[in-house]
Amino acid sequence: MSQQALKGHLDMLVLAVLADGPKHGYAVIDALRDRSDEAFDLPEGTVYPALHRLERAGLLRSEWSEVQGRRRRTYHLTDAGTTGLATRAAEWQRFVASVGDVIGRSGPWPASA
Amino acid sequence: MSQQALKGHLDMLVLAVLADGPKHGYAVIDALRDRSDEAFDLPEGTVYPALHRLERAGLLRSEWSEVQGRRRRTYHLTDAGTTGLATRAAEWQRFVASVGDVIGRSGPWPASA
DNA sequence: CTCTATGCATAGATTCACTAGGTATGAGTC
DNA sequence: GACTCATACCTAGTGAATCTATGCATAGAG
Known part of the structure; x- marks a missing residue:
């Protein structure tokens, strides 16, 4: 997979x-x-900063806990996170459709599951 | 659409x-x-550098011409460009399938055309 | 003559995933 | 006891690639 x-x-x-x-x-x-x-x-250097970014943006919230001597920071979606996900998923599908228009896809995607 | x-x-x-x-x-x-x-x-600042990059990579070749007093640089695919496109399109479809797996798509995409 | 569309180009800013390092605990192995 | 590996967190700096802003030049419309 391409790096970008x-x-x-x-x-x-x-x-x-x-x-x-x-x-x-x-x-x-x-x-x-x-x-x-x-x-x-x-x-980890990709995911942790993403989590921090999303929390700063108000889409996630987190709480610290300790499980078997290990500190854990557990994240959960806020309401903004839920709607943000819906928005991004809709944008994603439009993006996929547009790319399909450009590269000349005709039929539906092959099912992967 | 997201800038990135x-x-x-x-x-x-x-x-x-x-x-x-x-x-x-x-x-x-x-x-x-x-x-x-x-x-x-x-x-233009997005597309022209992309064309130059692809030509440097050997996927495109170009020729200059002049049409009605305007200089034009016309690009065409090389053989490497044709196979490169096929490779990228296949990668793209795998990427789309993987994203679908993660975000929980069940059915086929809605047709856009 | 000015403004818009066409047509090329590059320099710098910006975004964001990745590399590379660091800290710490628990469990298993020798 | 020492060592290694998986778990679990973090950040600074690098790098790739798109975008912003700007510049040059010609043709045509107003």
Whole structure:
């Protein structure tokens, strides 16, 4: 996968896995890898700053906890995060449709699942 | 549309419009706008550097001509450009499928055309 | 003559994922 | 006990690539 393919779409992916339920950072990374069948195996240096950015933007909130001697910061979507995800997902689908128009796709995408 | 959505995908789009036939830079911009129904209305400062980059990479070649007193640089795909487009289009579809897996798409995309 | 569209170009700003490092705990191995 | 690995957090700096802003030049319309 191209190194820049994610640009501008990472926030949506993070919001999407958190829409399933609160998770701490490391679990977000695992969820992205599992759900994408290894396609999105993101380094911590990518995901942690994204989480901080989304919290600063008000789309996430977090609480600290301690589980078996390890500090965890668990993130959950705010209301703004929920609507933000919906907005980004809609934009994504328009983007995909536009790219399809340009590259000349005719039929529906092959199902992956 | 997000400002960064194109990151890493612009090359594919440029190659796609040139796969339809040789075009000069300004015409590439027009083709992208027309084919995407205005969604991709890209500034010259985006497209010209992309064309130069693709030519340096050997995916495009260009010739100068003069039409009605205006200098034109017309680009066409090389063989590497044709295969490069196929590669990028395949990667794009895998990327779209992976994003779909993460954000929980179930059915096929709604047809846009 | 001015303004717009056409047609090319580049320099600098900006965004954002990634690389590379750092800290710390728990569990398993030798 | 020492070592290694997985878990779990963090940030500074790099790099790639699009966008903003600007410049030059010609043709045509008003």
